[in-house]
Amino acid sequence: MIAKSLYEALPISYITIGSASILMLEQRAAIFFAIILFALGAKIYDMRSQNRRTDPLKKRKAGKLPDSLYNFTPFIYLFAATLVFKLYPTIYGAMIGAGIIAYSLYILIKRSSYRRHALTESQRYPNYY
Known part of the structure; x- marks a missing residue:
C-alpha cells in the first residue's frame, strides 16, 4: 500500500x-519518453479529477x-509553455511561457474548486436511508 500523500502527488510528479x-x-528518444511521461501524468490527473466530481x-x-x-x-497549455521555454530561450520566450x-x-485551480462539492447525507451514506 502506498501512502496517501505520495499517491496524491504522483500525477503532478510525472508532469x-x-x-x-x-x-x-537533447536526445530525441529521451524527449519522446518525457512527452509520454507528461501525457500519462495528465491522463492520471484527469481520471482522478473526473472520478471526484460530485456535481450532477x-x-x-x-x-x-x-x-x-x-x-x-x-x-x-502547460505543454505549450514547456515548448516555448525550450524553443525560445530569450526573455520574451520566458515571459510568454x-x-x-x-x-x-x-484553470487547474478553478477546476479543483469544482471537485469539492458538499455531499448530501444520502450521497455520503447511500445504504443508510
Whole structure:
C-alpha cells in the first residue's frame, strides 16, 4: 500500500519530471519518453479529477469543445509553455511561457474548486436511508 500523500502527488510528479526532462534533455528518444511521461501524468490527473466530481450531470454546462479535449486544456497549455521555454530561450520566450503557465494553473485551480462539492447525507451514506 502506498501512502496517501505520495499517491496524491504522483500525477503532478510525472508532469513535473516530464516537463523538466523536455527542457533539459537533447536526445530525441529521451524527449519522446518525457512527452509520454507528461501525457500519462495528465491522463492520471484527469481520471482522478473526473472520478471526484460530485456535481450532477444535469447541472453541467455543455461546452463547445469535446469533453476529451476540454479536460486536457490546462495540460495542453502547460505543454505549450514547456515548448516555448525550450524553443525560445530569450526573455520574451520566458515571459510568454510564464503567462501560459499562469493561465494553465488558473484553470487547474478553478477546476479543483469544482471537485469539492458538499455531499448530501444520502450521497455520503447511500445504504443508510
